Amino acid sequence: MxxxxxxxxxxxxxxxxxxxxxxxGPEVILELLEHVDIVEFREAMTETTTxxxxxxxxxxxxxxxxxxxxxxxIRARSRIVIAYGACACTxxxxxxxxxxxxxxxxxxxxxxxxxxxxxxxxLPISAAIKVDYFAHGCPASKDELVRILSSxxxxxxxxxxxxxxxxECKRLGTVCRFDEGDYCMGMVARAGCGAPCPALGxxxxxxxxxxxxxxxxxxxxxxxxxxxxxxxxxxxxxxxxTANLRS
Amino acid sequence: xxxxxxxxxxxxTRVEGHGNIVVNxxxxxxxxxxxxxxxxxxxxxxxxxxxxxxxxxxxxxxxxGICAVGHTLASVTATEAxxxxxxxxxxxxxxxxxxxxxxxxxxxxxxxxxxxPDLFGAPSIFPLIPTHGExxxxxxxxxxxxxxxxxxxxxxxxxxxxxxxxGFTSLPSARDLKAMRDRLIEAVPxxxxxxxxxxxxxxxxxxxxxxxxxxxxxxxxQYGLFAGSVETIxxxxxxxxxxxxxxxxxxxxxxVPQSTAKHTKNRLGSYxxxxxxxxxxxxDQLHPxxxxxxxxxxxxxxxxxxxxxxxxxxxxxxxAVYESVRLIDELLxxxxxxxxxxxxxxxxxxxxxxxVPRGILYHEYSYDDDGLCTxxxxxxxxxxxxxxxxxxxxxxxxxxxxxxxxxxxMALKLSMLVRAYDPCISCSTHYLDVSFVR
Numbered sequence: 001m002x003x004x005x006x007x008x009x010x011x012x013x014x015x016x017x018x019x020x021x022x023x024x025g026p027e028v029i030l031e032l033l034e035h036v037d038i039v040e041f042r043e044a045m046t047e048t049t050t051x052x053x054x055x056x057x058x059x060x061x062x063x064x065x066x067x068x069x070x071x072x073x074i075r076a077r078s079r080i081v082i083a084y085g086a087c088a089c090t091x092x093x094x095x096x097x098x099x100x101x102x103x104x105x106x107x108x109x110x111x112x113x114x115x116x117x118x119x120x121x122x123l124p125i126s127a128a129i130k131v132d133y134f135a136h137g138c139p140a141s142k143d144e145l146v147r148i149l150s151s152x153x154x155x156x157x158x159x160x161x162x163x164x165x166x167x168e169c170k171r172l173g174t175v176c177r178f179d180e181g182d183y184c185m186g187m188v189a190r191a192g193c194g195a196p197c198p199a200l201g202x203x204x205x206x207x208x209x210x211x212x213x214x215x216x217x218x219x220x221x222x223x224x225x226x227x228x229x230x231x232x233x234x235x236x237x238x239x240x241x242t243a244n245l246r247s
Numbered sequence: 248x249x250x251x252x253x254x255x256x257x258x259x260t261r262v263e264g265h266g267n268i269v270v271n272x273x274x275x276x277x278x279x280x281x282x283x284x285x286x287x288x289x290x291x292x293x294x295x296x297x298x299x300x301x302x303x304x305x306x307x308x309x310x311x312g313i314c315a316v317g318h319t320l321a322s323v324t325a326t327e328a329x330x331x332x333x334x335x336x337x338x339x340x341x342x343x344x345x346x347x348x349x350x351x352x353x354x355x356x357x358x359x360x361x362x363x364p365d366l367f368g369a370p371s372i373f374p375l376i377p378t379h380g381e382x383x384x385x386x387x388x389x390x391x392x393x394x395x396x397x398x399x400x401x402x403x404x405x406x407x408x409x410x411x412x413x414g415f416t417s418l419p420s421a422r423d424l425k426a427m428r429d430r431l432i433e434a435v436p437x438x439x440x441x442x443x444x445x446x447x448x449x450x451x452x453x454x455x456x457x458x459x460x461x462x463x464x465x466x467x468x469q470y471g472l473f474a475g476s477v478e479t480i481x482x483x484x485x486x487x488x489x490x491x492x493x494x495x496x497x498x499x500x501x502x503v504p505q506s507t508a509k510h511t512k513n514r515l516g517s518y519x520x521x522x523x524x525x526x527x528x529x530x531d532q533l534h535p536x537x538x539x540x541x542x543x544x545x546x547x548x549x550x551x552x553x554x555x556x557x558x559x560x561x562x563x564x565x566x567a568v569y570e571s572v573r574l575i576d577e578l579l580x581x582x583x584x585x586x587x588x589x590x591x592x593x594x595x596x597x598x599x600x601x602x603v604p605r606g607i608l609y610h611e612y613s614y615d616d617d618g619l620c621t622x623x624x625x626x627x628x629x630x631x632x633x634x635x636x637x638x639x640x641x642x643x644x645x646x647x648x649x650x651x652x653x654x655x656x657m658a659l660k661l662s663m664l665v666r667a668y669d670p671c672i673s674c675s676t677h678y679l680d681v682s683f684v685r
Contacts, residue, residue, distance in 0.1 A: 012289070015263055016312020016405040022356060023404070025391035026384045030376075038373060044360050045371035046260040093309040096294040103293035119290070138309065139405040200402045200409050201416030205305065233619075236297060240306075 004054035004153065007040035008084075009074055011060030011067055012094055012122065017085035017135075018043050018059060020142040028146060035153055053077050055152060057084040057135070057145075061094045061122040068128045075129040080152060083124065083131045084145070086138035086241055090209045093138060094122030095243035124244065133158055136208035138241060141193055161191045162212045165204045168195035177203045183227035185238065188214035207241045216246060248651050250275045254658045259665060261361040261371070263313055264629075264672025268661050270644065280644045282636045282665060284506040284672055292623040300326050300412055300591070300618045307610065307625060308406045313356070313671055315406045316349035316397060317603030318610075321625075324473065325610040326412045328597025330618075332589045337581075338414045340574050345400040345410070346472050346601070347567035352393035352404060353604035354522065354560035357669045358441065359386030362557045365663050366448040382444055385437050392434055396571070399427050413588030421583050428575040431568050438565055442540050445561060449545070452558075453660055457642050458482030458551040459635055460515045461524035462497070464602045470532040470566060471525065474600035477607065479513060480528050482551050487514065491600045494609045498626050508672070510634035511626075517634035520606025521668065522559035523550060537566035553639055554667045560604075594618060605629050605671050629670045636668055 008018055018041070024032075039049040056078035062071060075081055086092030097103045098121040125131060133152075135145050148158040161167075165186035169176065177184035177198050186198060189206035197204050210216075216238060223234040239246060252272035259266050264284075271279040291310050295303050304322035308315045320342060327334060334342075360372050363382070369375050376383050394404050399419045402408030409417045419427075458481070464471035465478040465488070474491040489497050500509040512518065526533075526541070530548040533541070541547065541562045546555055596613040606628025613622040643664060647657045 014309055014312035014315070016309075016315060019312045019356075020405050022360070022387075022390055023394040026387035029387055030384070033373070033376070041371075042258060042260050043263060044261060045373065046364070047370045047373075048260075093294070093306060094289065096306070097290045100293055103290040106293040106296075107290050139312065139403075196402065197408055202305075202408055202411065205302075233299070237302075240302070 003035060003037045005039045005049070005052070006036040006055045006149075007038070007049065007053045007057070007078075008043070009040070009056060009058045010042065011058065011071075011088070011125065012063040012119075013060035013085065013087035013092070015043055015059065016138075017140040020139045021145065024142050024146065032146070032149070036149070051077070053079070055080045055082065055149070057082050058088050058125050059084045060125075061087040061091050062125050062128045063094065063119050063122045065120070071125055071128040080132045081129065082133045082135055082148065083126065084135050085140040086136065086207050086209070087122070088125045089134045089136050090242060091122040091124050091244040092207070092241055096239065098122060098243050099239065122244075134160060136160065136190060137193055138207035144192060163191050164211050165189040165191045165193070165195050165198075165206075167191055168193070169198050172199055174199045178226045183223055183229065183237070185219065185240070187222070188216065188219050205240045206238075209242055210245050214245075248275075248648060249654065252648070252654055252657060254654060254661070256658060256662065259662060261364070262666055262670050262672065263311075264670065266665065266670060266672050268658070268665065270657065270661070272648065277644060277648075280640050281505050282633065282640055284508045284633060292625060295612075295620050295623045298620050300330060300612075300614055300620065303612065303620050303623070304411070305406075307623075310625065310627075311671055312405050313353050314349065314603040314605070314608070316345055316401060316404060316410075317601055317608050318625075319401070319407050319410050320346060320473075321599045321601040321603070321608045321610040322612075323410055323412045324601065325597045325599035325612050326614075328599060329595050329612050329614050330412065330591035330597070331593040331595070332413050332591055334414055334589055335586055337578065337584060337586060340578055341400050341415060341418075342410070343469075343472060344571045344574050345397055345407070347571045348393055348397035348400070349404065350602075350604050351564045351567040352390065352397060353669075354564050355386065355389045355393055357604070358445075358557050358560055359383075359389075361666055361669070362663075363444070363448075365659065365666070366445075366451040385440055389434065389437055389441075392430060396427055396431070399423055411588065413590060414586055416588075418583055418585065421579055424575050424579060424583070428572055428579075431572050431575075434568060438540070438561070438568065441561055441564075442544060445544060445558065452552075452554045453663065454552065455554060455639075455643055455646070455664075456551040457553065457639055459638065460513055460518035461527040461549070462513065462518050462520050462607065462631070463525040463528035464600050464607055465529060469570070470529045470534075472602045477600060478528050479518065480549060481514070482549055484549065491598055491609070494598060494600065494611075494626065498609070498631060500626065500630070506633060508627075508630050508633055510637070511631045512634060517638045518631065519553065519635045519668075520628045520631045521556055522563050522604070523553065523556040524606060525602060526550070526559040526562060533562070534566045534569040536569050537562050540565045553635075553664060556667045556669065560669075591618065596622070603628060605669050606631055627671070629668075629672060632668045632670065636665060636670070639664055
């Protein structure tokens with residue numbers, strides 16, 4: 001039996017999660033290649049495959065109906081589908097437009113109705129196909145990706161936390177952003193990244209999405225009461241990477 | 248000589264984003280010869296409206312995963328211009344080192360992973376592991392180093408963390424900067440090796456010259472990275488200088504049917520931006536070691552062969568290393584000082600122009616009195632190159648047909664041409680038609 005086949009696919013997004021993979025360095029990448037064959041990776045390879053894939057890493061949001069067929073084809077050929085990065089997991093930053101109704105006109109002016117510029121709401125790929133695992137984050141953590149792949153190669157179930165980022169800040173001993181006069185969304189944001197942003201002095205923007213049962217009403221209240229946000233800004237802020245996860 | 252050609256490359260590989268090459272020649276007549284951009288539109292300018300100035304760069308960084316540092320720097324410097332913020336010399340120096348790291352990082356991926364396989368006759372870098380293992384390992388080692396180089400200052404390279412309007416939220420320690428300085432010096436032999444590798448396959452770079460207008464940011468004090476002004480040079484050496492506040496006139500965006508990205512033009516029907524354009528415009532300000540590598544690689548200004556863009560990238564990598572070492576030495580001599588963020592003095596409009604790996608990136612924003620963004624515009628370098636790629640196609644295809652090239656050779660040469668520009672297509676698929684009130 002050959003090595004498991006791994007493939008990367010991209011939809012609407014910045015392709016930064018694929019770039020993160022290239023940042024792993026020679027030791028990790030060459031070791032990984034001892035255990036898998038990369039059979040498709042358009043950003044880095046001309047080779048493609050029509051054969052069965054063991055693990056498909058799908059990056060980017062589902063924004064055009066015509067992408068549904070390509071997603072379904074990937075699903076049909078793949079044993080495991082991983083939504084790779086925030087755009088694929090939740091719609092990510094692309095979903096910021098989902099609560100606007102004039103984005104075509106604002107960006108494309110009088111050309112806005114040209115047919116090739118049409119693009120609907122930005123949705124997670126799970127709106128089109130079944131997803132087996134999620135590699136959250138913007139960008140997806142390259143170290144977490146290695147952990148997920150390692151678990152799968154060992155026939156184990158990857159662990160993705162559903163506790164909030166606050167837990168990881170406490171572990172690191174990072175001073176709370178609110179105590180620094182800032183704001184933060186870490187109390188409802190899904191952990192697993194290691195909370196690098198608050199440690200470097202900026203708020204958590206919940207790029208990994210929310211914990212399983214976030215108290216969003218309370219999030220808005222805290223943003224208003226502790227960070228002095230207007231209600232409008234509190235509502236908008238809590239949509240940063242998570243517009244599809246809110247009403 | 249082929250009378251009938253049918254090339255349809257859907258989603259060209261080894262480029263960032265999605266583009267197609269379509270060629271149709273029927274009975275010796277060229278019916279179609281197009282570089283098409285079908286990338287999904289992204290709508291970032293619409294999405295930043297209503298966002299606080301502290302959040303805008305965090306959103307626009309997500310335009311591109313490769314030049315995220317460039318988008319972040321263009322965004323914060325435009326915001327700072329709008330808010331009347333003058334950053335400290337330390338901030339400027341650290342941002343310049345970060346910019347060098349990004350150019351090095353992106354160029355390294357482009358030269359090794361996207362371009363080199365064509366020169367070695369391989370479909371990707373992976374089949375080269377058994378045959379040219381040392382080249383692959385060197386590429387991955389340089390990529391990792393530049394990721395750490397940028398991360399030391401920006402927190403990470405794909406969507407940096409610490410770079411905000413007014414300065415940095417977290418500073419590298421003197422010890423870490425010193426260690427990075429030493430690693431940069433240690434990387435010099437790898438760069439020499441890269442130059443040797445390119446020299447060994449230099450005959451695979453097509454000889455194709457098409458003079459165009461070359462456009463780059465120009466600074467008096469250094470090889471242009473941050474505006475400054477914008478300069479262009481023609482093949483005969485004729486120069487023109489522009490103020491960045493006139494960027495909409497310089498870039499002249501217009502819509503074409505085969506593309507979700509706009510094309511641009513200035514003095515001629517199209518212009519080139521990126522490493523080769525910078526090399527042609529700002530050659531005199533390159534570090535002497537970079538000039539030495541350029542000479543070794545047979546690159547001299549004014550070079551009109553677009554395939555040489557990848558060679559200009561190697562030259563810029565050498566420049567980036569030596570300039571960063573110099574800047575780190577200067578910083579360490581004074582010592583790293585904890586500084587608070589410089590605060591806004593007004594809320595108005597501001598423009599920036601930053602040299603990112605593929606050329607000039609313009610951002611412009613307006614803010615209301617609450618510091619919320621009311622208008623935004625981003626003009627992307629790849630956008631500026633689409634028209635020039637098409638103009639190259641229009642000249643190259645008849646040459647290839649006349650030279651009796653096979654269909655496969657044509658497809659390869661056209662693909663290599665697009666790759667030479669290092670297009671970053673997911674960036675480029677948006678533009679804006681608004682009138683800023685200044």
